[in-house]
Amino acid sequence: MIGLVRGQLRRPGLFAMQAPAMLVFGAVVLAAAHAGWALGSAVMAAALIAHGIWDIFHLRANRIVSRSMAEWCAILDLLLGVGILVLL
Template sequence: MTDTTVPARASLTQRWPTGLALVSAVAAIVLLDHTVEQFGPLVVTMAGIYLLTYALGPPLTVWPAFVALSIVFGVLRALDDLDALPADPAVVMTGVVVLLWLWTVLRRRFTDGSTFRLQTAGLVGFGAVTLLCAAIAPRWGLALAGIGWLAHGAWDAYHFATNKVVHRTYAEFCGVIDVVVGPALIVVALV
């Protein structure tokens, strides 16, 4: 008889995305008082990471896609802080993700029917949430951002379960952040 149990150390090291996500989520919540306006645009940014990964092809490209769009978002926030951005960061980031969608079409990824339609629906849905967050009163925008983060957590769970588009480590990482930060945003908005 063969022993098929996994040593505790191995299973803990396989959960590194959850550990990293919890640290990241706590940092986001600690910074919440100072950076409330960034959480709405991050909803479409998260969808953009999936879209960029889908356009590139290999699921492991999600980590470079995460870094790239995080840098783009950081530059937009810095330009907005300097009053050098001609529009709201939510609008500009949504435009960036629409450009990623067009690039996906140019790469002929639309031939992958159902997955392309799902990623397009993600762009439309999460983009709409982002734009609506920017258009309504900050308190309600923050609550809507929290709902958007929770919805993206469901998006992550779906992609984790189906093991499509992004690497499972990223779906786990992003999903944990979403289900921790989303409710925190809603609570802060309602308190």
């Protein structure tokens, strides 16, 4: 919401990077939701780890989202993904 108010959604290249990624991650989540318990958990763990890597890309590029948001999301996604794998 803050990005919308500040006009950051109109920055060039924002949707060129974010929209395809949203579609890919969304498709993976839907596939995991319809898979069996073990396979769905493994797919979800892989998706979280991939999203953590995506967040590290944003952190290194210092674009699209703030650095603190990218750091927090990368750590959260990676820990959750590894945690799910450990529990499997």
